[in-house]
């Protein structure tokens with residue numbers, strides 16, 4: 001990552017990033033550009049450097065912030081109408097840590113409203129376009145962040161991953177994207193989706209940049225009781241004779257031939273480098289998607305109950321009494337996908353259906369956790385596709401929620417198990433559409449996992 005030094009200046013870097021952001025305006029990447037503040041902050045950093053004062057590890061580095069991170073700069077809307085006009089009084093811990101090191105937020109990025117989605121088409125502000133093919137989706141929900149990095153507007157961007165929202169758009173746009181071990185980065189000040197799977201992570205161009213960002217952003221936070229004490233590494237930090245697991249259950253016709261070819265290419269290159277390939281049977285993973293789409297909506301329904309038109313953002317003006325105010329605000333303020341999840345969530349939690357759905361899904365989740373534990377007795381990491389297919393055409397799945405959910409079949413198992421996963425760019429199709437693969441490690445192996453990603457870099 002370029003750090004502001006004597007050769008360039010923070011102001012120059014920030015102005016360039018802002019200029020590029022405007023050049024690519026028709027991609028609909030940003031919901032807000034932080035022009036005034038960003039330039040002011042850059043000047044302060046340049047003055048510090050001129051005075052010979054210490055500056056942070058990200059001094060003057062422009063970055064893009066997913067619109068579900070709270071900070072007083074611009075409105076935090078999570079790309080949802082119901083949060084329109086909400087200016088946060090607090091700053092997310094992750095944002096504070098990045099900015100303490102001198103990073104400068106140049107804009108907030110578009111996303112599926114409340115992070116519900118796999119394409120960034122379910123945003124109140126309209127879809128973001130794919131960086132390599134404007135007729136295709138950016139992926140989601142962190143689509144804006146992925147495209148901002150892929151088009152070279154910023155060096156890095158933040159994301160959240162509840163069921164794939166970092167890894168899938170990273171793959172669709174050909175950049176690195178990490179979902180860390182659950183609890184590695186504080187979620188204080190980030191709009192909650194599903195609290196038992198939400199993770200914060202990053203998009204960047206190299207594994208080294210991801211590692212630096214993790215060192216900065218991770219750590220225990222008294223404001224988030226789920227945070228782990230450190231940016232953990234419990235596995236050996238070696239890139240010699242590593243055992244890579246391949247999931248047999250994923251190797252079938254439902255996976256796009258280009259993705260399967262990319263996987264075979266990487267497997268062969270790993271073998272040439274002296275690593276061992278181990279075949280894994282993980283039969284429970286096929287139930288992950290069903291369990292996810294019960295557990296996650298249940299948590300969504302609870303987390304979204306706070307948006308009532310009284311406390312935050314938008315309020316419907318039509319209402320005559322309080323009940324109508326709640327009803328109208330929520331009817332007008334949520335996207336159809338948000339409402340679908342609220343309905344499913346309340347259904348699976350309702351007294352008559354709790355045992356049949358939520359409890360059963362929770363049991364499946366335990367089996368998935370155990371399946372990963374067993375798999376990592378046989379190998380150090382797992383390499384798999386991120387999605388069954390590369391970026392699809394805009395509009396192709398918007399009227400078919402189940403087809404959209406099927407996108408997540410290979411990403412959600414990690415969230416249910418809490419294990420880390422890194423998307424690694426894996427070339428392009430003949431038509432120039434980006435391909436990616438996912439490297440998965442045991443809980444708290446993040447640092448080793450990122451270091452191993454170098455072995456998989458495109459030659």
Ligand code: GLN
Pocket residue numbers: 115116117118140141160161162163164165166193296408
């Ligand atoms: N696409 C998944 C979903 O819609 C994941 C979303 C996310 O990770 N925020 O639930």
